[in-house]
Amino acid sequence: MTAGLTAATTAAALLAAVPAPASATPGPAGTPQAAPGTPLAVPGRPQVVPGTPRAVPGAAASPPGKPGALVGKPNMAIGAPGGAQRRPDAAGLPSALVGGPGAAIGTAVGSSSAAVGTPGSAGIGDAYYPAAGNGGYDVFHYDAALDYAGRETGKVDATVTITAMSTQQLSRFDLDFRGPQVTGITVNGRPASFTRSGQELVVTPSAVIPSETKFTTVVRYSGVPGPASDGSLGTYGWVPTKDGAVALGEPDGTPTWLPVNDHPRDKATYAFHVTVPSDLQVVANGTPGASTRRGAKTTYEWTETSAMASYLATIAIGKFQIRRTKAGKVPVITAVDPKYASSARKLERTTVAALKWEASQFGPYPFATAGGTIDDPRLDYALETQERPVYAGFAPDETFVVHELAHQWFGDAVSLHDWKDIWLNEGFATYAEWLWAEHKGKDTTRRIFKKYYAQPAESPVFNPPPGSPARRDLFGFSVYIRGAMCLEALRERIGDARFFKLVKAWAARGWSASARKRSGTRSAKYGAATTAGFIALAEKMSGKSLDRLFQAWLYQKGKPKKW
Numbered sequence: 001m002t003a004g005l006t007a008a009t010t011a012a013a014l015l016a017a018v019p020a021p022a023s024a025t026p027g028p029a030g031t032p033q034a035a036p037g038t039p040l041a042v043p044g045r046p047q048v049v050p051g052t053p054r055a056v057p058g059a060a061a062s063p064p065g066k067p068g069a070l071v072g073k074p075n076m077a078i079g080a081p082g083g084a085q086r087r088p089d090a091a092g093l094p095s096a097l098v099g100g101p102g103a104a105i106g107t108a109v110g111s112s113s114a115a116v117g118t119p120g121s122a123g124i125g126d127a128y129y130p131a132a133g134n135g136g137y138d139v140f141h142y143d144a145a146l147d148y149a150g151r152e153t154g155k156v157d158a159t160v161t162i163t164a165m166s167t168q169q170l171s172r173f174d175l176d177f178r179g180p181q182v183t184g185i186t187v188n189g190r191p192a193s194f195t196r197s198g199q200e201l202v203v204t205p206s207a208v209i210p211s212e213t214k215f216t217t218v219v220r221y222s223g224v225p226g227p228a229s230d231g232s233l234g235t236y237g238w239v240p241t242k243d244g245a246v247a248l249g250e251p252d253g254t255p256t257w258l259p260v261n262d263h264p265r266d267k268a269t270y271a272f273h274v275t276v277p278s279d280l281q282v283v284a285n286g287t288p289g290a291s292t293r294r295g296a297k298t299t300y301e302w303t304e305t306s307a308m309a310s311y312l313a314t315i316a317i318g319k320f321q322i323r324r325t326k327a328g329k330v331p332v333i334t335a336v337d338p339k340y341a342s343s344a345r346k347l348e349r350t351t352v353a354a355l356k357w358e359a360s361q362f363g364p365y366p367f368a369t370a371g372g373t374i375d376d377p378r379l380d381y382a383l384e385t386q387e388r389p390v391y392a393g394f395a396p397d398e399t400f401v402v403h404e405l406a407h408q409w410f411g412d413a414v415s416l417h418d419w420k421d422i423w424l425n426e427g428f429a430t431y432a433e434w435l436w437a438e439h440k441g442k443d444t445t446r447r448i449f450k451k452y453y454a455q456p457a458e459s460p461v462f463n464p465p466p467g468s469p470a471r472r473d474l475f476g477f478s479v480y481i482r483g484a485m486c487l488e489a490l491r492e493r494i495g496d497a498r499f500f501k502l503v504k505a506w507a508a509r510g511w512s513a514s515a516r517k518r519s520g521t522r523s524a525k526y527g528a529a530t531t532a533g534f535i536a537l538a539e540k541m542s543g544k545s546l547d548r549l550f551q552a553w554l555y556q557k558g559k560p561k562k563w
Helices: 007-013 338-362 398-409 423-439 445-453 477-494 496-518 531-542 547-555
Strands: 137-148 156-166 170-176 181-187 193-197 200-204 214-223 227-230 234-240 245-248 268-277 281-284 287-294 297-308 315-318 321-327 330-336 370-375 381-383 390-392
Touching (some): 315 370, 321 338, 330 338, 423 445, 531 547
Antiparallel strands (some): 227 234, 234 245, 245 315, 321 330
16 A cells, blocks of 8 residues: 555544435445534544545544544555545655665675676656666566564565566666565576665676566575554554564555565566464465475465566465355455454455455456455554455455455556556545445435535545545545546446446456466556556547546546536
């Protein structure tokens, strides 16, 4: 996530202009907002309009004057009851190494100084996160072998194998890594020299890598990974729990425990081999493989065969109640910390129901498995980690589940080219909440739209415009709510038949991209979604000029008047 809206922001930020329906519940999505003019922070548990990001029970209220930012970890489920949202912006995220020295230098073997080639860029070119990702190569696959010593020390010994293809004559390249001390790196089996500066792990192979050439990098580290934390982003990355740890990466937390090309523009497949004390279990993305016990330790295997953005990678280590069922033909695996054992059956049931319904709305489910994980750290947000969303510190209601599972289509399968287009993730997931309310007969998308539209022009529902929110507001209310309002306005303009055909066509772009990545075909724009691309598809499929509508809802300051 980025620096996001945590649970509490919801309640405090939007005050409803319309009285809450009798059925509305405090905090979560589906609750009406408070009347215009009411101060942002209100005692008690304010209600929010359906689809509004809600606060998780017990979460601290957002700081005064920060209507769009939640205290604690930002996340996504907007509008989920008592729910959490994403964080506003990652500004101020410390670049210091977590759990390791500020710099490490490997032993150079051979010399690349005389070789022909150029260094890959330190940064992939994202305006909001200029240091995120790296240039000069495209990753196909990460194979991460982690040996976790246990909660007492938290130490991890890791061997991470990265298979990539060079996109230029490469003399040097960067990985994003803020984790423990690196103990060695090889490139194509030969020792490579390396240095560290902030999040950049700079690797110089013993020989220049020719352009368009597959190469393998192995990074070994040893130490105690830790979380990233700051006042606006909350806590994320590698987060210790009561009995283990959980990894939650949005927007840039994965480098706290895994050396990666950390940008959604470079998705890859993953394999996890996680060894833990035998009284613990491991849950991760994708499909489970064998678990092998050797003495006092057990190794768990998980494989993500669909290309995945690095911020969506997750590993949860601890004690869980694990349930297995199916949604149609899709295996569903849920894991629940003992603290929330009473919610295990409900999470499974709701996940299955939401998946079946969303497939009818958005097209076939895009991945091999589905599910969800409830773990114990009280982060008060949820994250759409691929195939298996994580609910951190609370049992989600159905609106949260609908929101996070909608991201499997919008955000996970169809990913962002740049973080500034985040509304394509959050607007769609929030609109899925509204559609669910309509499906359940609790409300209509039109009525929800009108409740939000009744807010004053200065409301955080409208500001800043979601099409280019600025990094500090990446997970502000307007990205979620005004983004969803844009989709409702589009639906009304082009009609239901064309709208839902468009939604399925947009979601289907994730399928073709994933097939290319699995086949090992390099594509610089693999899985990359842009606002311009969505607008072009909408105009093509509707046969209408939609410039005015999108300009009004995505880019115009204040409350849209005409579209």
